[in-house]
Structures are given as C-alpha cells and as structure tokens.
Amino acid sequence: MTMSLGPYASFIVASYAAVALVVAILIGWVMLDYRSQTQRLRELEQRGITRRSGRSATEPR
Structure with a gap:
C-alpha cells in the first residue's frame, strides 16, 4: 500500500521525523x-535520611 503525499511530501516526512526525534x-x-x-x-x-512514605528507593512499586 503506497500513499501519495503530494507536493508537500518532504515537509510531511521531515515533520514526522522531527517529532519522532x-x-x-x-x-x-x-x-x-x-x-x-x-x-x-x-x-x-x-x-x-528516610522517606515519609516508608518505602526504599530499591523497592518495586
């Protein structure tokens, strides 16, 4: 399935790439x-120094 993006294809692809980055x-x-x-x-x-929640930083949530 190929999609034609028209004359603005480079702008659209560059925009998506920038957002992904x-x-x-x-x-x-x-x-x-x-x-x-x-x-x-x-x-x-x-x-x-302890936390008020009483949990350790290494304990899983």
Whole structure:
C-alpha cells in the first residue's frame, strides 16, 4: 500500500521525523532523570535520611 503525499511530501516526512526525534530525546531524558533521582534517594537512605512514605528507593512499586 503506497500513499501519495503530494507536493508537500518532504515537509510531511521531515515533520514526522522531527517529532519522532523529539519524542525519543524526551524518553531518554526521562529515563536518565529517573536513574539519577533513584540514585540520589539511595544515597540519602544510606546516610540515614528516610522517606515519609516508608518505602526504599530499591523497592518495586
């Protein structure tokens, strides 16, 4: 199944590619931030500072 995008095909394809790139970057950023925050929580717990929720940073949700 081929689709003709007309004279604006390059703009449409470039737009979708740009959005896909931005979404991939945001997903990567969130993953890195999650790791960073989890590591910070572990460090605080090792120093004796506990969370009000009582859960450990290493416990699964």
